[in-house]
Amino acid sequence: MGVMTSWAARFRLRQYVKASLWIVPMLGLVLGALLAELALAADRTDWPPSGWHYSATTASGVLSAIVGAMVALLGFVVTIGVLVVQQATGTLSPRYMRLWYRDRLQKAVLATFTGTFAFAFSLLRSIESDSVPDLGVTLAGAAVAVSLVLLLIYLNRFTHSLRPVAIAELVTRLGATVLTDGARAIRGAAPRGDGDGAGPSGDPVMRVRTVRGGAIQAFDVPGLVAEAARHECVFVVTRLIGDFVPPGTVLVEVHGGTSEPDPAKVSDLIALGAERTIEQDPAFALRILVDIAVRALSPAVNDPTTAVQVLNYIEWFLHTVGTARLPGRYVLADGRGDARLVVPGRTWDNYLQLAVCEIRDYGSSSVQVCRRLRAMLEGLLDALPAQQHPSVRAQMTLLQQSVERQFADPARRAIAQQPDLQGIGGQDPP
Incomplete structure (x- = not known):
């Protein structure tokens, strides 16, 4: 090829x-x-x-x-x-x-x-x-x-x-579209189902290494499934979309098979580039949103209101992610229903940590940001299925600890602990 x-x-x-x-x-x-x-x-x-x-x-x-x-x-x-x-x-x-x-x-x-x-x-x-x-x-x-x-x-x-708000809306829509389209494509490529399906066992018979380095931008999922079916084997992708890999990194492990696939053909079904793209990487959209919020919280800018406005769209994106099925691993099958491709994926915990951790750390001194974060987490608890709640409660505990460290005065601490959808100036909790 x-x-x-x-x-x-x-x-x-x-x-x-x-x-x-x-x-x-x-x-x-x-x-x-x-x-x-x-x-x-x-x-x-x-x-x-x-x-x-x-x-x-x-x-x-x-x-x-x-x-x-x-x-x-x-x-x-x-x-x-x-x-x-x-x-x-x-x-x-x-x-x-x-x-x-x-x-x-x-x-x-x-x-x-x-x-x-x-x-x-x-x-x-x-x-x-x-x-x-x-x-x-x-x-x-x-x-x-x-x-x-x-x-x-x-x-x-x-x-x-x-304007930051307009960019946040655009990026959120793109990320949500990529997330839903990607889930639909995975379901279409996996007649026997995805997620907890049977994957390969034992040691790989072959490892495909990348010749050039770069960020993983996309997988040709149908091409990988077809190539694995051609050799009656199972491909296990070892890296996530968005990971940066140096030359010589193992990208695909080959399990079983009647013949060995051509490493060059397999490598050519995985696109590497200088930086991440959003086409198959909805987490990249969330990364952009968090970057905007963190820059707004920097001492040079000191604009917590912009961070709160971006948090509105981060919450929107998290609601979309939280209602999707994210098993963390997808086992894709060929037309006969035989497992041919195992692709790693991000879990709900991964998305939630990306959305909250840095904003909490950089915005812990802002009453407005702390209140909006708490309102967002409480909103996720109210709207998402019960299996997503443990991660949300863990983030609420970390937020509580951060507020206690930052606000020594009990009166200010009490204010910072109250949820507010507008950060400051919204409706008081019942």
Whole structure:
């Protein structure tokens, strides 16, 4: 299996295309030049009407102005991008940048600008004293109008969507979608069920090690199941999605089988990259939310209200996780019902610790954060099944101990121990 045709290579290519800010604008540049040629060909017919004709001087001036304006607007959008990077790395989370790079509106705006630039520039060369691309000049003006409308939409969107609360909502929705879709995909790949199904026993007959290091971004679950079925063996994946593995790490243990699978083929069904992605990793969404809250609690920012607002969405995400089936290990079967793939997964405890521990530690001196955390944990106890309660009660005990250490004064301690959905200023408990 060639490197460029492997599943992992195609996955990395898709990730690169999604995160790239130059591919779509480059396509717009090429499309603009091609449309200019079509406009020149249309000008050789009896269209456009006589009222749309321009003099050579007017057409040249208009197109030159459009070329300059598009270059200036491109610079303006790039400046906004630099400001976004500064804000994200300073007050939000650098991990959020992977999502921001993928915004389709931003790419559409850049593609429209580059396309209009190429369109107008291509028409300039065809202007002569007795030959003017009337249709092209008219279309160039219309393209400028479209570009300005998209720019206004772009500014409105990013003015509102760069607020921490808006980012928290976006990340929470993405994480919840990945969690539910991933659970559905696992159920679809496991006719005999998942979780506590029979896995392999005994020592592995073969270990597949990674050649290159990186963060595990995704598994090709159907491909791994099919490859294991082909050799009548069972693959046991040893690492979680999101783990960083150095070169030489054992990624897959092979149990049983009538023949040995090709290690290169198996490795190519696991995508490694420079950093985590959200496609198969809902915990990465929670990681981003916690990062934003922790940065808001840092002494340099000192904004506990933002942390409380992010906790609202962390609670939303935890309610989604808490109602899902998370056995910690998934045994996936082939079409005949034979176990072929064992994949590790995160448990409810893992998600809850990720959501609470750091915010509790960094926000223990904030009455607002302590009260909101307690309200969140009590809400989880009220809404989630009984099997999730022990972990929640353990976190409540840790929160209680943290409050007792931080607030020596009994009156302040009593205030910090009260649950409040707004942190401070909400409804008093009954």
